Amino acid sequence: MEDFYDLVLKLAEATRNHxxxxxxxxINMIASEGIKSPAVKEMQAAASDLEGRYAEGDNDLQGHVKKRYYQGQKFMSPIEDYATDLMKSLFKCNWADTRLVSGTHANxxxxxxxxxxxxxRKMVVTPLSCGAHISHDYTGLAGAVxxxxxxxxxxxxxxxxxxPDRSADVIRAAKPGIVxxxxxxxxFPHPIKELKEVCDEVGAYVAYDSSHVLGLVAGGVFQDPLREGADFITSSTHKTFPGPQGGVVMGNTDGKRLDKAVKKIQYAIFPLSASSTxxxxxxxxxxxxxxxxxxxNALAKQIVKNAQTAGQYLYENGVKVLCEHKGFTRSHQIAVDIRAYGGGNKIAxxxxxANIVCNKNLLPYDDQGxxxxxxxxxxxxxxxxxxxFKEGDIxxxxxxxxxxxxxxxxxxxxQQDVKALRKEFAGVQFGFQNAEGAINYIKKA
Ligand SMILES: Cc1ncc(COP(=O)(O)O)c(C=O)c1O
Incomplete structure (x- = not known):
């Protein structure tokens, strides 16, 4: 083992290098990552005491703090309530829980x-090879945990x-508790609307994992899961939604069916799975x-436009981007079959x-192995x-x-050209440059 002090120095250096x-x-093109504005980063840095505190306890059916087990919560409980209410307002729902530390935790x-x-204990999900997250799968959180x-x-x-038609038959036959x-x-947007009726028919709750597309949903593009029939949105808060790494669950309480579910989800958060939140x-x-x-809205529209522009351009230049007949994508990502040029591993x-970072990915027709x-x-x-980046830059x-x-x-x-291009786009758009800017904006508004 290396010398202890050397390890500390190396850790510091690797962090600087990273x-x-x-x-x-x-240039980052990993579809599951996000980019925070300077104001968001500043607020994160400004909350360093808060980062070390505990707020174990129960919340009510508005998602507000009801009971806490530790003292010292004078400002912490309002902070949690304010953040929760902001998410409820943005996503037009009457219940949210912001105590989840990640999208996996939300699931x-x-x-x-x-x-x-x-x-x-039955859940109908997209197969892993067709784009589900490992936390939905029997080999991951859902099944193994x-x-x-x-x-x-x-x-x-x-x-x-x-x-939708063939999945309706599956749901009818399986009678799951969750779809x-x-x-x-x-x-592409998933067919919630088309399958809501059959979910109701068998008594299944509808959960929509918006981890990838939360920013697009907030921007009013892609789809509006809660209006289309989802009972709950589970999500990360740090992919297309450009917040700090974390998670959230959102939905509506209604006095009976959904209240019952919300109480069980809250129980699954605390005491079952969270202590520090x-x-x-x-x-x-x-x-x-x-x-x-x-x-x-402007950000989400431009993201989709950029993804579609890249799909079209790469396709016209001989790269097999999937779903040309549907305009390649309606989200922030495109899928490319790159076998003709050496496969996912080589090209990634x-x-x-060349300093362009994206990920190799299984496509639905790939062998899981x-x-x-x-x-x-x-x-x-x-x-x-x-x-x-606009279309020409893309x-x-x-x-x-x-x-x-x-x-x-x-x-x-x-790589030299990529570094130079990256330098041309030094700032972060569609956000505030500092927390004071955000606060001044609100005061003026
Ligand atoms: C659909 C989906 N759900 C959940 C997650 C997990 O999110 P987190 O990393 O916040 O746990 C991911 C991660 O990329 C994801 O793609």
């Missing part, structure tokens, strides 16, 4: 709560979406909610060598959009990607 590399020198509490409420049995939605590979929508490879993220979450209220690595070298790439546009970036994908230039050579 910040320089990923934050300054790379844990929701799946557990809903299976307690229904006394039914919660003991929930998965039954798969029928997925239409050509449409890159759930087949889940949303996912990680997520190009990482309160230090809440002020920053509130500023991110403000930014999305003010700039979310080559792009990384080929995770190490899948057919695809998943490419996300939320980060570059927030940095100010095409320029695609040209650099094409140079690498087609082996026209060595990745190390392209």
């Amino acid at each position: 910040e320089q590399y990923r934050d300054q020198e790379c 844990l509490a929701t799946f557990k709560g809903l299976s307690l409420a229904t006394k039914n 919660l003991g929930i049995e998965n039954i798969s939605h029928v997925y239409d590979i050509n449409e890159m979406n759930i087949d 889940t929508f949303g996912g990680s490879l997520f190009l 990482h309160l230090g993220r809440l002020p920053a979450l509130g500023v991110a909610a403000l930014e999305m209220k003010l700039f979310g 690595q080559d792009l990384e060598d 080929s995770k190490g070298d899948p057919s695809g790439l998943r490419i996300g546009f939320q980060d570059v959009t927030r940095r100010g 095409k320029h970036l695609c040209d650099l990607m094409l140079d690498v994908i087609k082996g026209k230039r060595k990745p190390a050579e392209v």
Whole structure:
């Protein structure tokens, strides 16, 4: 083992190097990551005491603090209530819980709560290979931790979406307690509206995992899950929604059916799965909610436009972007079958060598065993959009990607151009440059 003190020095140095590399020198196209404004970062830094505090206890059916077990909560309880109310207002619902520390935690509490409420351990979900998150799957949180049995939605590979007619038959036959929508490879709105009636018929709660698309939902594009029939939204708060890393569950209480579910979800949060709830993220979450209220629509529209522009441009230049017949995507991401150029593993690595960071991804027709070298790439546009890329800039970036994908230039050579392009987009748009700016804006408004 290395010397203890050396390890500390190396840790500090690696951290500095990481910040320089990923934050300054790379172009980030990982679809599951987000980019915070300077104001959001400032609020996070301003809450360093809060970050170390505990607020164990119960909440009421508005999502507000009801009872806390520790003293010293004078300002903490209002902070939690304010953040919760901001999310409720932004997503037009009357209940939210902001105590979740991640999207996985939000799924844990929701799946557990809903299976307690229904006394039914069956859940219909998208297959993992077709874009579900591991936390939905029997091999991950849902199955291995919660003991929930998965039954798969029928997925239409050509449409890159759930087949509503055939999934209705599955739901009718399986009679699950939960039907889940949303996912990680997520190009088109899922058919909640089309399947709501059959979910009601069998008494299943509808959960929608909006981790990837929460910012698009806030911006009023993609889909509006709570209006389309979802009972609950579970989510991360740090992907297209540009907040601090964390989670949230949202929905509506109604006096009976949903109240029962909310109480069980709250129980699944505390005491079942949370002790410290990482309160230090809440002020920053509130500023991110403000930014999305003010700039979310323009941001979301531009993100989708940029993703579609890249889809079209790469496709026209000989790269197999999926779903050309549907305009490639309606979200922040595109899916590319890159086998013709060497496969997901090779191309993701080559792009990384050029400082363009995206991820290799299984495509629905891949064998589950080929995770190490899948057919695809998943490419996300939320980060570059927030940095100010418009359609012309996206095409320029695609040209650099094409140079690498087609082996026209060595990745190390392209890297110089990528660094220069990254430098041109130094700021973060669609947000506030500091917390004072956000506060002044509100005072003037
Ligand atoms: C659909 C979906 N749900 C949940 C998660 C997990 O989110 P977190 O990392 O916040 O736990 C992810 C992660 O990318 C995701 O894609």
